[in-house]
Amino acid sequence: MGASGGADSSKPGSNTDSVAGSARELGSEAVKAAQAKAKEGADTAKRTVSSTVSHGAEALGCAADSLRDQGEETLAQTTTSIASGLSEYAERLEKRTSEDLTQDLVRLARQNPTLFVLGSVGVGIALSRFFKASSRPSDGYS
Incomplete structure (x- = not known):
């Protein structure tokens, strides 16, 4: 590394390399943290x-058992199959x-972008409904 200080520090751009190196290091640390x-x-x-x-x-397994007890064997089998999956x-x-x-997820997005976008919209709607429901204030009867 070059000398720091003295006549070298008065030259334009002499500290540029060290500043750029420090910025790269900070950027790298920020990326790793993220x-x-x-x-x-x-x-x-x-x-x-x-x-x-x-x-x-x-x-769903419990629901299938209940359906089976009620004589709904076909629906119970379907429910059991879904639960197993x-x-x-x-x-x-x-x-x-x-x-x-x-x-x-990246592979899915590349292979079928329409499905990915529709899935993202669906997830977004579900999340917004979840957050809206979980942030409801009480009825005001405090």
């Missing part, structure tokens, strides 16, 4: 979705890394 935060969020979301799907599969999906989801899921 990636770590995104991975943490993706892992949390994956666990939440997997848990929710597992609970849904269990509830959800349970398998939850298991596969739990075993995959967030990077794998991200790659699958």
Whole structure:
């Protein structure tokens, strides 16, 4: 590295390399921090979705048993099949890394952009309804 200070520091652009290096280093650190935060969020979301799907599969299993008790065998079989599929999906989801899921999502978006956009809109609507429902104030009878 060159000397810092003295006559060299009065030349225009003499500190440019060190400033650019510092900026690159800060930028790199910021990117790493953002990636770590995104991975943490993706892992949390994956666990939440997997848990929710597992609970849904269990509830459908109970519903199938109830339908079977009521003599609705065809509907019970269909419900059991859906519950089984959800349970398998939850298991596969739990075993995959967030990077794998991200790659699958990118592949889906490239192979079928229409499905991806419609799915994104559906997820957006579902999330907005969830947040709207969870942020409702009380009836005002406090």
